[in-house]
Amino acid sequence: MKVLFTRTAIVLLGIGIVMSSCSKHAQSSKTGITYNDKKTGGYERFRKTHPTPGPGLVPIEGGTFVMGGSADQDVTYDYNNVKRRVTVPSFYMDETEVANQDWIDYMHWISVTYPEDHELYYNALPDTLVWRNALAYNEPYVDNYLRHPAFQDYPVVGVSWDQVQDYCVWRTDRVNENILRETGRMVAWNDLNGNGKKGKAAAPAASNKDPFNTDIYLNGQYTGPGIDGKKMIVDLSPNAKPTTGANGKGGKEPVRHVRMEDGILKQAYRLPSEAEWEYAALGLIGNTQFENIDDNKVYPWNGLGVRSSKRATRGMILANFKRGLGDNMGVGGYLNDKADITAPVRDFPPNDFGLYNMAGNVNEWVQDTYRQTSFEEVEDFNPFRGNEFSNKRLADASKGLYAKDKYGRPIKDASVSNKKLKYSELLALQQAQTANPNQPNTANAGAAVGAAPGQTPAEKNALEGKKFNPDNRGYNDTVNTTLYGTTSLVSDHSKVYKGGSWNDMAFWLNPATRRFMNEDESSSTVGFRCAMTLVGEPEIHPEGKPHYSIKQSKKFNAKQ
Structure with a gap:
């Protein structure tokens, strides 16, 4: 009884301290001026939060790992994933692949919001013809896979990388709108x-x-x-x-x-980067003690095989994939993976991050633009290839109003600089935008091109005055594009997908494997899941770990 009383007293004392502190305004540690007080100018300080994930997402605590490190062989001989140690910041990721029902929700919103805009609805439709095959009877999937309720919790397929970008914008807006209306x-x-x-x-x-x-x-x-x-x-x-x-x-x-x-609205939904996807798929957090990884993985689960070793499920296949040529589901009477094509998005055990189907079922789009040498060239912190920096176009520079397209979304133009402009440059740009609101930004795009190393004066003169768009990747080289995209199938439109599918062999289940497809193409074996940036402190699981105590800054008393 005495112990219980003591604990109760401590709790009541803590509540009293919190309430008394809430009754007084916080103050700036650098000026002493109180926050959240209209009398002192209305400086506002907001409660520091560790935001919760948006609907459908689970937190992924980041860290260092060897990108490409889980690949134990290169059966395609394309030297496509040179091992590279990188750090991935913490983020959020969809627990499951985006399902048919999720995409139907998207199309329904379009149909009721823009009932007369048949083009918008048509462009959002997945290409169900990805199931059509001249030498296979897949026509029932063409008609039924997307819309029949029997498939509503199966992963959506036939969606291009471009379509996924639009879905992410739509999902962000619907989530934030719902938060604002519900509150x-x-x-x-x-x-x-x-x-x-x-x-x-x-x-x-x-x-x-x-x-x-x-x-x-x-x-x-x-x-x-x-x-x-x-x-x-x-x-x-x-x-x-x-x-x-x-x-x-x-x-x-x-x-x-x-x-x-x-801190009320959520960050934007987006595709995960290739590094984020690979890190999340491996789920090494379940194999880590005191920064030591005691067992590496070849797949999102432990072990070298593809069957469960647990007593209750021993021998069961751990993912939906093609076990061998002509064997997509096993023998009738005892199906090995219980799926002929795709499977429901929550089938099969999740990995140690709680993510379902990070191997098999469908390959998944990631945000990166494909290059064979990406692993050697990207940064080692938050590696990503495919940045296209943009600014929102202004409709009225004097009021700071954004120009909107016919769907009420801000129009974005290619960024003219990778640093903050001088105020005079900003004014000039804003005036140009106001005078020509329908024209994209072109400031600084026509800088003179100097001679490149080894370039002859004649070659330099031939290029003089030709516009050049500088960027951090060198993708937009308008000066020398003679052979670009001609001698290779790879271009700026080549996007990475990962994870293996229902129609792939076990090799592709390894998180380090990677393939690419044009951003406007789709397949019956490729779907996606979304991610979201986590802002603030990266540690998601602080429980049971040592921490330094943090002292609050001493309050300033102006009357002393």
């Missing part, structure tokens, strides 16, 4: 489009007819009646004006929209 920062779902509760006034029609877009919202361009919610954040800025009440009179406390600084 009252935007009009709630029940009140949307004038569907108010019985006996209460319905919400006015939305002043902005475009669908919600995260970038446009954060820039303050998605606002007004029918959009703003009842529980918006109080605006502490001394310049904020009181909001207008329902009776048309002012006097209500100023409110504002959610900002990135609030």
Whole structure:
């Protein structure tokens, strides 16, 4: 009883300390000015958070690993994955592959949001003809695989890398819109489009007819009646004006929209990088003690084989793949992997990160552009190949308003610089954008080209004045493109996919293996899953580990 009383007292004391600290405003450790107080200028400090993953995602604690290190043979003799030690920051990743039902949700949204835009709907449709084969009877899959409810939890296939990019933007916007509506920062779902509760006034029609877009919202361009919610954040800025009440009179406390600084909205969904995907597939976190990896892996599970060694499931195949030529599922009466083509996205045991089907079922698109020598050339921290830096085009430079396409999304142009522009350069660029809002950025694109090493004066003169777009990868070399894409099947449009599929041999189940396909092509063996950047501290599992104690900064008393 005495121990219980002591623990209760400690808990109550802790609650009292927290409550007393909440009653006082925090202050800047460098100026002493209090935060979150309108009287001192409305400086705002937001609660430091370790954001939770978005819907469908699980956290992947990052670390160092040998990229390409799990490959024990090179049966294709293409020397495609030279081993390289790299570090992958922590991130989030879809627990499962994106399923048919998930993609149907996407197409349904398009059909009800843009009922007359048949082109947009058609472009979002997966290519179900990937199942068609001149010498195989796969026609039933052409008609049924995507839409029949029997396949709703099977991975979507027939989607190109380009289609996946659009899906990621859509998913980001729908997740953030739902967060804002469920928390009252935007009009709630029940009140949307004038569907108010019985006996209460319905919400006015939305002043902005475009669908919600995260970038446009954060820039303050998605606002007004029918959009703003009842529980918006109080605006502490001394310049904020009181909001207008329902009776048309002012006097209500100023409110504002959610900002990135609030930590409420989620980061963008995207494809994982090749390094992230390979790191997550290996799941070495389950084999690590005190920074020592006690057992490497060839597949996402332990051991050198493809069968389970556990007593209850001994001998069962651990992934959906092709066991041998002509053997996609085993012998009738005792099917080895219980799948003829793809399998439901939660079939087979997850790896140590909790990810399903990181080997087999379907190959998965990653974000990287393919090059045979990527492993030798990428950075060793957060390696990635395929950056295409862009800026949002301005429609009104004086107000900082983004230009929007016909779907309400910001228009993006190629970046003109890899560093912050001088203010005079920024003004000139903004003026050019305002004068020609429909033209992409071309500033600094026509710099004179100097002679390259070994280049003759005649060759230099022939190239003088020709536009050159510099970038960190050298992909956009408009000066010397004579042989590019002609002597090789590889180009800027070649994107990596990994993981092996239902129609691949066991070799391709190794996370280090890699193949490529053009970004506008698709296959019955290629699907995808999404990832999301984790912001803040990388440690996800601090429990049971030593940590340094952190002292809070001493508060400044201006009266002393």
